[in-house]
Amino acid sequence: MRTYSAKELIACRVAGEMRDGDVVNLGIGLPTLVSNYLPEGINITLQSENGFVGLAPAGSEIDPDLVNAGGKPAGIFPGGATFDSFMSFALIRGGHVDVTVLGGLQVDQNGNLANWMIPGKMVPGMGGAMDLVAGAKKVIVAMEHTAKDGAAKILKSCNLPLTGKGIVTLIVTELAVIRVTEEGLLLEEISPYATVEEVVAKTEAQLIISGDIATMKGLEQLER
């Protein structure tokens, strides 16, 4: 088996969380890779917060009026629908989106997420992220386990400004799958390339570890 990048592992594992028929909003960057690894028989509808469902890759002819939420050329599948920003966020906030997958700067053991600003350094704005975490039924944070400098990103308590409070359902990194529960962060799966000790060492938050930890599921999709 060849080795895979952190991004490939994360995107592939997140794809395994999708259920047939789900309406899904994928954040910009890493999360958009998720579509590449959907298992056979799992069809999802992608919602694009700039105003449509049925998001598809851009075709050979670029339509300047059709872009994804990152402003990049996009396509729309037959059966898709376009609408305005009011409808788009009514779908998002009103619980009509089953899953949202976002990147993260920090997540903590209370299910808080910080991913929209670093005071004094980067203030891009929250865009639609705060609405997505407030309204989607399931919030998956897809991110590398630690920062580029090795600092932990899964913390006891976020110290960056929050995107949402107590809203994270699942954290998927290249090392582990961690579920946010009432009792705290439950370590559910680890990567075939990682050990429990490594995951614990790279996580500041307290992890609940009970019994044998499963190997990350669904990675056979990487071979497709």
Added chain:
Amino acid sequence: MNKVIGKDELISLFEDKATIMMGGFMGVGAPKFLVSILVEQGVKDLTLITSDTATPDTGVGPLIVNRQVKQIIASHIGTNPETGRQMIAGETVVELVPQGTLAERIRAGGAGLGGILTPTGLGTVVEEGKEKLLVNGKEYLLELPLRADIALLKAFKADKAGNLIYRQSARNFNPIMALAADLVIVEVEEVVEVGELKPDEVMTPGILVDKVICCGRIS
């Protein structure tokens, strides 16, 4: 009534210190021609209400680069480095609003509502200074309506009565902004006679639109 105007009349409508709503998402569905006129006219000290500040050379970007804006209410400024620079330097005041909340505040402003109750932003800096209300045991933030002096919008096609049709993802904030400004000016690619658009295909009713300017497709 024919709402189609030319550039001469258009220029007379802009003044310094106006509050302007501008359609578009990352420049798509933004009124490029109207932005170019504002830049040409050099009106200044504008307050801008818009989804995002796009990039320096798309959407509302050129207005920011040209320093014509003193205050911005938007959900995202990260793709236009000039907005962030002006904010940090204290030259421009930026209020960041979650995108769905921005849409609802504009809709409220145009729909006769005194505000909206949303869970978005609870437990974050967005809730600072805002009233919280408990409804059926759930907590919400009270967000207040937004209105503007002028809405500058982009549609694909209009009839001479101002009925509008948009294309693809270029609709975004345009229809709700048409509700929420005292003067609504729409840039379109094509104008047709009254009666050529079927009532069922009209996306924004012409009664909301004051002026239409036709400038073809601008790439």
